Amino acid sequence: MVTGATSGIGRACALKLAQAGFDMIITGRRESKLREIENELRGKGVEVLPLIFDVCDRNASTAAVENIPNEWKKIDVLVNNAGLALGLEPEYEGDYNDWDTMIDTNIKGLLTMTRLIVPGMVERNRGHVVNIGSVAGDAAYAGGNVYCATKAAVKSITDGLRIDVANTAVRVTNVKPGLVETEFSKVRFHGDEGRAENVYKGIKPLTGEDIADVVVYAVQAPAHVQIAEVLVLATHQASGSVIVRK
Ligand code: NDP
Numbered sequence: 001m002v003t004g005a006t007s008g009i010g011r012a013c014a015l016k017l018a019q020a021g022f023d024m025i026i027t028g029r030r031e032s033k034l035r036e037i038e039n040e041l042r043g044k045g046v047e048v049l050p051l052i053f054d055v056c057d058r059n060a061s062t063a064a065v066e067n068i069p070n071e072w073k074k075i076d077v078l079v080n081n082a083g084l085a086l087g088l089e090p091e092y093e094g095d096y097n098d099w100d101t102m103i104d105t106n107i108k109g110l111l112t113m114t115r116l117i118v119p120g121m122v123e124r125n126r127g128h129v130v131n132i133g134s135v136a137g138d139a140a141y142a143g144g145n146v147y148c149a150t151k152a153a154v155k156s157i158t159d160g161l162r163i164d165v166a167n168t169a170v171r172v173t174n175v176k177p178g179l180v181e182t183e184f185s186k187v188r189f190h191g192d193e194g195r196a197e198n199v200y201k202g203i204k205p206l207t208g209e210d211i212a213d214v215v216v217y218a219v220q221a222p223a224h225v226q227i228a229e230v231l232v233l234a235t236h237q238a239s240g241s242v243i244v245r246k
């Protein structure tokens with residue numbers, strides 16, 4: 001299961017995991033995009049189950065998971081990818097709604113999906129949770145404030161889960177990308193495409209596929225190998241705030 005598979009990193013993860021032979025449960029809120037990727041995945045010869053729901057809506061998330069047909073219930077891999085940044089204002093000028101949406105999606109949505117899916121993994125003594133964190137969780141950068149805090153929370157939540165399932169064969173990974181060119185900046189700047197494009201000017205950013213390669217590696221590592229955490233940066237990015245542009 002990949003959450004937020006309609007775009008960017010999640011979409012690339014779904015495609016690369018399908019290429020590796022996994023049947024795919026894909027989720028997102030935009031039905032038309034989900035249908036597009038459903039067709040693309042079917043073309044790779046795997047079974048696909050699309051689920052349309054908002055990870056911020058706990059009742060809808062619970063209903064979606066409870067209604068998964070029996071033959072799909074044994075989920076081997078959960079990629080908790082659905083997430084977003086909104087705004088880049090100084091903390092003292094931030095928008096309350098943007099803060100709530102980031103916290104509800106990146107922290108509470110990820111926790112809801114973990115709570116719904118991981119008990120089955122523990123019961124079967126088999127499974128892998130890959131959380132998509134961020135370099136933004138390692139240190140705050142200007143205007144990053146609440147987004148950075150949500151990704152720092154993803155680190156703690158991932159580490160906590162890894163401890164709590166250490167007596168099982170379930171593995172837990174935090175993949176922390178740097179600059180990846182996806183719909184991320186368009187969403188962050190509320191649809192301002194010009195501002196979004198500037199984020200990737202003068203540097204060759206990562207692609208969703210670059211991150212998906214890391215996810216597939218972690219998932220396919222031998223059973224005794226747990227890739228706990230990976231920071232993946234573009235070559236001319238050194239941290240959340242050090243980016244050398246040409
Ligand atoms: P995109 O905007 O391209 O994709 C985000 C995905 O999340 C979409 O499929 C979207 O689907 C889904 N999503 C967002 N909110 C919700 C929600 N409430 N319920 C269900 N699905 C939701 O961005 P990215 O691919 O870049 O982002 C994916 C993850 O990677 C995020 O967690 C982001 O924080 C993280 N990340 C991104 C980086 C980057 O530079 N791009 C770097 C580091 C981390 P839909 O709109 O259809 O619901």
Ligand code: 8X3
Nearest residue numbers: 134135136178179240
């Ligand atoms: C996304 C990467 O640096 O834009 O998490 O915050 S950054």
